[in-house]
Amino acid sequence: MAADARVHPVRLVVTDDLDRSRLTVFFRLLLAIPHFFWLGLFTAGALFIAFINWFATLAMGRSPKGLHDFLAGYVRYATQFFAYLFLAANPYPPFYFGTDLGPYPVDVEIDPPARQNRWVTGFRLVLALPALMMSGTLSGGGSAGNSRGFSAGGVGGIAAIFTWFSALVRGRSPRGFRDLIAWGIGYTAQVYAYMFLLTDRYPDSNPLVFLGGGLAVPEPEGRPQVVNTDDLRRSRLSVFFRLLLAFPHLFWLLLWTVAALLAGIANWVVTLVMGRPAAPLARFLSAYIRYSSHVNAFLYVVANPFPGFVGAEGSYPVDVRISAPGRQNRWVTLFRIFLALPALFLSSGLSGLLFLVGIFIWFVALVLGRAPAGLQASGAYAIGYNAQLGAYVFALTDRYPHSSPLAVFTTS
Numbered sequence: 001m002a003a004d005a006r007v008h009p010v011r012l013v014v015t016d017d018l019d020r021s022r023l024t025v026f027f028r029l030l031l032a033i034p035h036f037f038w039l040g041l042f043t044a045g046a047l048f049i050a051f052i053n054w055f056a057t058l059a060m061g062r063s064p065k066g067l068h069d070f071l072a073g074y075v076r077y078a079t080q081f082f083a084y085l086f087l088a089a090n091p092y093p094p095f096y097f098g099t100d101l102g103p104y105p106v107d108v109e110i111d112p113p114a115r116q117n118r119w120v121t122g123f124r125l126v127l128a129l130p131a132l133m134m135s136g137t138l139s140g141g142g143s144a145g146n147s148r149g150f151s152a153g154g155v156g157g158i159a160a161i162f163t164w165f166s167a168l169v170r171g172r173s174p175r176g177f178r179d180l181i182a183w184g185i186g187y188t189a190q191v192y193a194y195m196f197l198l199t200d201r202y203p204d205s206n207p208l209v210f211l212g213g214g215l216a217v218p219e220p221e222g223r224p225q226v227v228n229t230d231d232l233r234r235s236r237l238s239v240f241f242r243l244l245l246a247f248p249h250l251f252w253l254l255l256w257t258v259a260a261l262l263a264g265i266a267n268w269v270v271t272l273v274m275g276r277p278a279a280p281l282a283r284f285l286s287a288y289i290r291y292s293s294h295v296n297a298f299l300y301v302v303a304n305p306f307p308g309f310v311g312a313e314g315s316y317p318v319d320v321r322i323s324a325p326g327r328q329n330r331w332v333t334l335f336r337i338f339l340a341l342p343a344l345f346l347s348s349g350l351s352g353l354l355f356l357v358g359i360f361i362w363f364v365a366l367v368l369g370r371a372p373a374g375l376q377a378s379g380a381y382a383i384g385y386n387a388q389l390g391a392y393v394f395a396l397t398d399r400y401p402h403s404s405p406l407a408v409f410t411t412s
Contacts, residue, residue, distance in 0.1 A: 009111035009199040010075075012186030012210040016089050016105035018178060020167040025087065028164070032085045038095055039081060046074045050196045057197045058121050063113045071196045072110040073101055079189045080104040082139075086160035087173055088181040106182050108189045116200040128195045130360055131203045134378075135191045137353050138205075139184035155349040156184035159403065162342050175218060176403035179211055183405065186210040205374035207381055207405035218407040222323050222397045224289065225410035226384035230303050230317040230376060234365035239301060242362065246299045252309055253295050260288040264394040271395040272333045277325040282396055286322045287311035289390045293320045293383050300358030301365055302379035318380050320387040321410055328398040336395060343389050343401045354382040384408035 024031060053067040063071075077096035083089040083106035094101060120127065139156040159177040167173050187210065190203035238245060267281040291311030297303040297318035308315050313322075332339065357379040361371045385408055388401035402408070 008190065008204055008209065009114070009201055010190045010193045011109045011213075012182060012189070013103075013107045013109055014105070014179075014182050014211070014215060015103075016173075016178060016182075018173045018175060020087065020090050020171055020173055022168055022171055024090070024092075025164060025167045028085065028087065031092065032081070035081045035084075035093065035095070039078060042074055042077070042096060046071060046196070053197050054121070054124070057116055058118055061118060062115050063197050065113055068113045068198055070098060072193070072198055073098065075110065075189050075192050075196065075198070076101050076108055078192070079108050079185055080106065082185050082188075083107075083182070086156060086181050086185075087163040087167060088160075088178050088185060106185060108186060110193060110198060114199070116197065120200045121197060124195065124197060124200075127202075128191065131191045131194065131205075133356060134203075134205055134353075134360075135184075135188045137349075137356050139181075139188050154184070155346065155353060156181045158346050158349050162346070174403075176401075176407060179215070179404035179406065183207045183210050203374075206377040208377060208409065209374070211404070211406050215406060217411055218402055218404055220323075220402075220407065220410075222326065222399045223402055223407065224320050224322045224384070224387045224391050224397075226293075226380050226387070226408055227314075227319045227321055227410050228317070228377070228380045229319075230371070230380070232371045232373060232376060234301065234304050234361075234369055234371055236366055236369055238304065238306070239362060239365045242299065242301060245306065246295065249295045249298065249307065249309070253292060256288055256291065260285060260394070263288075268333065268336065268395050271328055272330055275330060276327045277395055279325075282325045285394045285396055286391075289322065289387050289394070289396075290316075290320050292390070293318065293387050296354065296383050296386075297380070300354055300379055301361040301371060302354075302357070302376055302383065304371075318383060320384065322387075322391060322396065325396050328395065332398045333395060336393065339400070340389065340393050343392065346401075346403060347386050347389050350382040350385055354379050357382070381405045381408050 049067055049070055053063055053071060056067060057063045073096055080093040084093045089105040091105065093104060137154060139154050159180045163173050163177045187203055187205055193199055194203055263281050263284050267277050267285060270278045270281065288311060290313060294307035294311065294316040298307050303316060303318040357375050361375050365371050385401060385403060391397050392401055
């Protein structure tokens with residue numbers, strides 16, 4: 001799925017090279033303490049300035065440049081700090097003294113003041129509530145207005161914990177975790193830029209908008225990928241009765257899941273002995289993964305048509321392309337369930353994200369008859385990552401799930 005062609009006034013810039021210093025990684029939380037205090041002090045000032053900026057923007061129709069520049073610097077500082085804290089970048093970030101900040105490996109660009117809609121300005125805090133909930137799910141609560149940082153419950157917090165362990169061993173951050181954390185940080189920057197009236201453009205949760213500019217696309221290497229051809233149109237009637245309409249599929253999916261678990265155990269044994277999956281079992285399990293993806297896309301309003309019951313490839317707007325299975329490493333196969341545990345934790349966080357996306361799309365689609373592009377893409381990403389996890393657990397591939405959105409969506 002292509003990213004939104006419109007350029008958002010708040011843009012994520014990622015130039016990080018993934019290299020990490022093991023020493024600073026080990027003591028990262030301790031090293032971040034001075035920034036915690038400094039960010040806390042500036043947060044109080046920024047909230048006061050934001051309140052003044054609200055009145056000024058309501059009266060003038062645009063944010064005064066001095067107030068805009070101060071708040072934009074604060075959002076950039078918080079972005080750089082949280083990128084450091086959660087290992088999305090390595091250098092120690094500069095302190096913010098109300099002046100211009102230098103570049104950082106994970107940073108945001110913020111456009112100068114522009115005219116804003118006074119009605120949107122007047123109800124800004126209420127309008128921002130859904131975006132704040134999305135930000136909390138993506139980044140675990142870490143934000144420009146929260147000096148405590150991310151909680152471990154958010155998707156970004158989970159990725160940061162696993163990055164810490166991986167960087168200590170390898171001296172590098174996994175590309176997928178870095179991209180996922182950067183997406184959450186970039187989205188949070190847009191949320192607080194919207195709340196602080198730096199722009200009246202609503203935050204865009206589409207991960208491809210944040211990561212699609214200049215970053216190399218990882219090779220799929222046999223992992224499943226999402227083919228997202230949804231046109232965003234929604235039938236209000238089917239949206240309203242979506243849960244009721246999904247009951248036959250949920251019942252069928254439950255029965256199929258029992259059969260898939262048995263087939264998965266058999267396929268694990270075959271792969272362990274032969275070094276590759278059995279073709280009939282691989283076809284059955286691939287169809288199951290596609291079908292479960294179609295059902296989730298329908299249930300959470302990430303797609304509109306009523307899905308088929310057989311998981312046929314290419315039969316649904318949010319589809320999963322699964323490559324033919326090849327040879328696999330027997331050691332990886334033997335310890336597959338244990339190796340999959342980090343991905344299972346991340347998948348649980350993304351399932352929470354998918355649930356929230358489904359609720360928001362449901363309300364918006366009832367009113368507009370369309371799904372917001374950013375929310376739809378976020379839901380498709382969560383579905384795609386879970387499909388990669390399913391293929392790994394069921395021994396269809398020994399390629400570990402890649403959490404970068406650029407690796408989940410197909411480019412062809």
